[in-house]
Amino acid sequence: MLNKFTDFIKLYCKSGDGGAGIIHFRKEKFGPDGGDGGKGGNLLIRGNNKLFTISHLKYKKHIIAENGKNGGRNRITGSNGKDSIIEVPIGSIVKDIYNNIIIEILNNNEEKILLFGGKGGKGNCHFKNSLCKTPFFSEKGESGKELIFVLELKLLADVGLIGLPNSGKSTLISMITSSKPKIDNYPFTTLNPNIGVLNYKNFKKIVIADIPGIIKGASKGKGLGFEFLKHIQRNKIIFLIISAEVIYYKKNYNIIINELNFFDKKILKKKRLLVISKSDLLDQELKYEIIKELPKFEKYIFISSFSKEGLYELIYYICNILS
Structure with a gap:
């Protein structure tokens, strides 16, 4: 018989990469104006008292937050990546692969960050100085974090x-x-x-x-x-x-x-x-x-x-x- 009740699952999770800062120059005397990259999206977990099982995650075992966008000209910062939120029942436990408890969700709408998104890289406008007035370099965005988590459910029934x-x-x-x-x-x-x-x-x-x-x-x-x-x-x-x-x-x-x-x-x-x-x-x-x-x-x-x-x-x- 098909077991529809799921209370244990492994999830591959990755937060978003930070966007890259860009290299750009204005034609006027102001020089470099490459903007910064946006921050990568965080990966969060949130309690939902309308859920009583984690079966909705059974076929979605790769959860990845959105990457930050690259910077733009005129010192425009790229938009941040959207957070990815894992909805879980009250009573869910997040463990690492060594069975250590990282997070417990015990309240409705309780929200905790599992993985922080990567920082955006700086555009070339930040690197102009008296010795280098036309910097032809910028920073890449910081990579997001990736980990395998074990999600376990212990029902929080009265x-x-x-x-x-x-x-x-x-x-x-x-x-x-x-x-x-x-x-x-x-x-x-x-x-x-x-x-x-x-x-x-x-x-x-x-x-x-x-x-x-x-x-x-x-x-x-x-x-x-x-x-x-x-x-x-x-x-x-x-x-x-x-x-x-x-x-x-x-x-x-x-x-x-x-x-x-x-x-x-x-x-x-x-x-x-x-x-x-x-x-x-x-x-x-x-x-x-x-x-x-x-x-x-x-x-x-x-x-x-x-x-x-x-x-x-x-x-x-x-x-x-x-x-």
Whole structure:
């Protein structure tokens, strides 16, 4: 299946060359009047909160800013080259080829310069002096910088939905946001993170990410979850989702907790809620048996995307923490 979600890409980037200063002489007594070259365009990166993936750069891996124009007669300076701007989602990281972080974009419209354009060269009007009144030389423009960057995306979602395959994550995000993920009754129907936006009353928009199901050993590279676990690192809240259909609730809970702990211990320090999905399959007696099996320190809630049980309380929980 084609993977439409792109969160890692290499880019060849080059800022613009500076324009050359020119050699020119006026016929009058004033002599040399060659103008300076314009400055080369910078190469910038800018955050855009309407983007959630870097797939738009997948087939545009060479990004080059415009060169500055050459100078003109009558000491006219050439025009500067246009900057080239790379639009990226909030949460994007720029690294060098040695995996060192250079820039992080964490805010909408945040703009940073990756490469400065080359300076324009001086025209021959600058080199006239008492010893050389007719200079037949000028400067070339400074070359632009060129580097290969690694662009990586870690989703800056407010809420992350984490659980084993078929736990009901995609159904939940489809119920409380405008996201319409693929939903089916077999493992790994979610092959890419799904992003949804919750607009609740006058509250600010809340970004929710559904991470592909993780399995035992995901932190070591098994299944699909490992590739996307990094997207949980910036979530403010995490929901641990366990389906009411499973037999061993504590075992499923421990698998999720252990994989998160192996991957990044800091994740477990975030605000979190244990969500038992598909609760319409349970009666009160079964709910009580599940509660007895769950860790005492975990906050929990029963929800059903079918009967709508617990959905309002879930939304209220999110808004209360983020307010």
